[in-house]
Amino acid sequence: MLNPVWLHTFRTLVEVGHFTHTAEKLNMTQPGVSQHVQKLEQSCRQSLIRRINKRFELTEAGRILYDYALQHAAREQALLAQIQHDDPYQGDCRLACSGSMALWLYPQLLNLQQQHPLQIHLEVAPNHRIISAVANGDIQLGIVTQPPIDARLSAQLLGDEPLCLVLPKRYQDKPITVELLQQCAMIAHPDLEHYLQLFLNKCGHPGFDSCHSSDFPVIGYINQIHQILQPVRQGIGATVLPLSAIKAYNHQQDLYIAPTQAPVTEALYLLQRKHQPLAQRYVMLKQWIDQHWQQMASASQ
Structure with a gap:
């Protein structure tokens, strides 16, 4: 794996075009910049630049590595943006319930998915598998018919079916x-x-x-x-x-x-991991399931 600090130094050098100015921009010494480039060359087992007096030119390996460095920086920015922006109506949603509950729940989830850019993954499984999947972190929310005894889980009473x-x-x-x-x-x-x-x-x-x-x-x-x-x-x-x-x-x-x-x-419980903060989309989903279940229960009375 390439050292991301060396990679950042190399990308900055290519964009600035001068060792001294690169050192100033990164608050480094000029020998430090040169050392990072040399370490990258050792890791890649290829020459990355060709010095010409006070200038330099990229080798073919250097151009390939610079393109990679740009992609790496873009992915890092996208990741940081995703982490910092916790959208309650966007992202991957993984939950599980019984087959009978899925007959009612899945069409409701499809309606929600039509309105928002959510990726819905609904697993149909018996109680013991749902409890295990939530406890292990494979599923974030589960609907079961018995409160779990696993200390890693918390259960909210959804209602009586x-x-x-x-x-x-x-x-x-x-x-x-x-x-x-x-x-x-x-x-x-x-x-x-x-x-x-x-x-x-x-x-x-x-x-x-x-x-x-x-x-x-x-x-x-x-x-x-x-x-x-x-x-x-x-x-x-x-x-x-x-x-x-x-x-x-x-x-x-x-x-x-x-x-x-x-x-x-029969009582229904909504499960989640006890000490794991939920992303906002799961907070929304819990409230949405509770609201729609109560509406369905009221209409059935």
Whole structure:
């Protein structure tokens, strides 16, 4: 790697065109300027200048190095400008959430990206991977359904997301019983066991709280979040999903969301590293996510 101080001296010498004047401009001695040039020549293993009396001419290697020195100075200025100007609506944004949350969040982020020069990178992952990615600094913000125990992280409660039992339309207005749900059978997905157990524990329907998710037969499985509701729409089985995933589905009118005796919700947390100051674009993004989530939650009530 070329010494940046020597490189700066060489670039100044080429632009000033005189050793003594270069030394004066850089508050150096003339022998110091000569020494920097000699050290660069040793590093490059090429002669950079050819002295002609009190003047000098650049060699071909010297011209190439001067062009490099200009590019290096320009990159350094651009870097300093970027560091000093922390624009809340420009730059790279890396965040992660569950697949069901992404169905709601990603279209909202695209709208934001259309308005501002942001680069949005949204990772869809389970809770444990999101927590690990935020803790390791690979992702700056994460949305999860459980507060982390990792001391490196801080969590802000975003709100409570409703969990919904979704059935084929033919079950509309029928009493929701254990027998009906067993008869309907379940469309499984990676989070069904967790969601279904929460629903059984909290929904308030008689007999549900004494059931286990394994008590209900599975008639199909799909691990693509945007496809989970298709077999429900076609009357094949039921499933449990967050409300945000259902609202992102284009055929909600063909589904039946079963009423509950008590609210069934799951808490959502917004994660970041505890002692790492966020760039302004992430501060903006946290506020923006919180605002849009609250708007969506209010509209759902």
